[in-house]
Amino acid sequence: xxxxxxxxxxxxRGERKEVRRAAEPAGHRPPPVHADPADVPLExxxxxxxxxxxxxxVRELAGAADWERACGSFDVPVTKATLSRHxxxxxxxxxxxxxxxxxxxxxxxxxxxxxxxxxxxxxxxxRSGDEEIVS
Numbered sequence: 001x002x003x004x005x006x007x008x009x010x011x012x013r014g015e016r017k018e019v020r021r022a023a024e025p026a027g028h029r030p031p032p033v034h035a036d037p038a039d040v041p042l043e044x045x046x047x048x049x050x051x052x053x054x055x056x057x058v059r060e061l062a063g064a065a066d067w068e069r070a071c072g073s074f075d076v077p078v079t080k081a082t083l084s085r086h087x088x089x090x091x092x093x094x095x096x097x098x099x100x101x102x103x104x105x106x107x108x109x110x111x112x113x114x115x116x117x118x119x120x121x122x123x124x125x126x127r128s129g130d131e132e133i134v135s
Contacts, residue, residue, distance in 0.1 A: 032087075032105070037094030037113040045118055048093035049125050053078055054086050058095060061109035062126050070104040095122075 048054055053076050060074060071087060078086070087107070090096035094117065097108045114122055 029100075031100065032091055032098040034097055035092050035094045037110060037117040040092075040094040040117060042118065045093050045095070045114075045121065048089050048095060049121070051086070051089075053083075054090055055125055057086060057090065058109065058122070059126060061096070061107055062111065062122075066108040067099065067101075067106045069107050070101075071098075071107065072104070 049058070056076055057074055061069060071083065074083070076083065076086075087096060087098065087105075091098065095110060095114055097110050098105050099108075100106075111122060
């Protein structure tokens with residue numbers, strides 16, 4: 001396989017353009033993209049924490065050691081695709097860091113970094129764990 005691949009994509013106006021990007025080894029997914037918590041607006045953080053499934057993920061990560069929990073180890077009533085989207089929202093809000101370890105994607109709550117940006121917000125979320133998830 002070559003170091004890069006070329007393909008044709010359509011722009012928003014329907015025009016064709018050549019796109020060149022690095023090819024990934026077969027069977028590998030791209031590494032996750034993480035937001036720097038220092039650059040996250042308050043609205044993004046609040047939106048990420050507003051969803052009960054995401055709050056459950058954050059609470060469970062808060063009780064686990066760094067890099068201990070794989071994405072598939074969470075018992076939440078959503079599909080795999082929806083769970084992936086929830087993890088993406090948490091990454092975009094600066095709450096979560098992920099890394100690949102073979103076929104698993106491991107997670108770490110970025111508590112110190114998030115607390116530096118939004119002091120006390122995560123403590124409030126972790127304290128209010130009384131609601132149930134409704135599927």
